Structures are given as structure tokens and as C-alpha cells.
Amino acid sequence: MNKLKFLTAEQHKCWQDNGYVKLSNVFTSKEMNEICTEYNQLFEQKSQENMEALEAVWIGDDMKNLSAHRNVTVKSIHNLQMHSAVFTRVITNSNLLDALEDIMDTKDILLHHTKAHIKPPEKGAPYLMHQDYPYFPHKKHTMLAVFLHLDDTTPENGGLAIYPGSHKLGPLEARTLYDDNKDAYHYVDPDRYPLSGATPISAKKGDIIVFSYLLLHGSYLNLSDRPRRMFLIQIRAADDEPTDDVHKSPCQGLVLRGRNPYRDAGMASRFAQ
Secondary structure (H helix, E strand, O other): OOOOOOOOHHHHHHHHHHOEEEEOOOOOHHHHHHHHHHHHHHHHHHHHHHHHHHEOOOOOHHHHHHOOOOOOEOEEEEOHHHOOHHHHHHHOOHHHHHHHHHHHOOOOEEEEEEEEEEEOOOOEOOEEEEOOHHHOOEOOOOOEEEEEEOOOEOOOEOOEEEOOOHHHHOOOOOEEEEOOOOOEEEEOOOOOOOHHHOEEEOEOOOOEEEEEOOOOEEEOOEOOOOOEEEEEEEEEEOOOOEOOOOOOOOOOOOEEEOOOOOEOOOOOEOOOO
16 A cells, blocks of 8 residues: 555654554644534533443552542543534544554554543543553454544643553553443553553644554543543454454444455354454
């Protein structure tokens, strides 16, 4: 395929060496305003319906220690494309898909799921260092996170942190905890990979961080007077397949670009989903 169609040589090197790349100016100011307005309205509506259902703080003593035993919170909504056409347009944006095609070196790109997190001011929860791999493991490890910032973000308001190059370590042993709903939380040993030892990734509103699901990442406590809003898209190459039948989401397998030649003519995919 035509290399460097969207990314610069420096961006390609960052992706290969570090397992992530920052993209800017993918969305226009008008598009970002529309995204933020719809995002805020959706969270307001869902908060009025059932605030408790939005809670997404991790459990466990390691999480309490990272939060300095404060009463922290993160609010989350999953599968935003099922709530609003605005987010359907986000995941099918041609500029975004041009960049992802260049990063992934494939024209056949499938959706896995989407979600959004808000860390409110003064009490936004951190996240322990983890890989996304244990949540939805795939054979070829093509799974990527597309992390769209809806606010200017720094460590002070709960920004992203990574261990550059850790994607080259492959799947790491994870600690796993289950809450009362039997939802799993996976993270790596915080003594070996502390959040304090990670590299902070600051970003402007509209910036996107694309990273491998093998990259160790987490985020900081938000004690600032600013929120941290994000929208996350997980995608994979069509020729990749899950190694475990977990994490089913609406629209999983939706073709965002190219084709899915591995899907049968009937209702199912040849790859279990």
C-alpha cells in the first residue's frame, strides 16, 4: 500500500517504536463543537435517568491507594453510536479512517466498540496501568484504541499516561478483580509498572492518541478545576480473530472501511464474536 499517505515519517517511527501516535486536525472546529455538544447532552440525559449506572471507577485496594483513598468517580457511556448519529459520523470520518488505514497498513477496518469517560473536576478517578488485551484478546494483535480528547488535557486534570514501547512486550500477566456484577478489571503489577513511572501524554481538544491494545497505559487523578472528557473507539483489522469469546458489543464487526471477506453470507462471522 502507499506508505506515508496520511502520517509523516516521524509519526510512523513513533508508532513503530513507541506503540502510539498523536494525530491533530482530524476533525474540524465545527465537527468538534457538534461532538462536544451532543456528548454533553447525552451525559446529561443519562445522568438524569440513572446516575448510578454511569459509574466506572475500578475496585480494589490498589485502586484505593492510587486514588489516595479519596472518594473519586468516573462516568461512562458505552456504544455511543447507538445513541446518536453524531458518533456514527465520528467513527466513519474519512480523515480518521485515512490515518487508521495508514497506521494499520490495511484497507479492511472493523469496529469493535466505543465508549466515553468523563472525569469530573476535583474528584476524577485515576486508572492503574493496564493493557486492553485481556478484555478482548485477538490472535494478530491488530486491535487499536482511538482516544479523542474533548478537552485540553494534562496530568493535572487526569490525562493519559503510557509506558512507551511496552507494546513490544506482548501480553503481560494481569491482576484481575471482579465486582458484584461480575465485571472484570485487569491491570498489571503497580509496583513493577507504577503510574508514577509512566510518561504523561498531554493533548489539546481535538487531538487523538492512537495506541496498540498491548501498550501499557493508565491515567492520573483529576483534582483540578477542569473536567477531562474523552471518546474512545476500538478497532481491528478484518483478518484478525478473537482468541476468546468475550466482550460483545452492538455493531461489533461493522465495516468502517474496505470489506470483511471473513463474514458469512448469513447472520454470523467465521470468527466467533
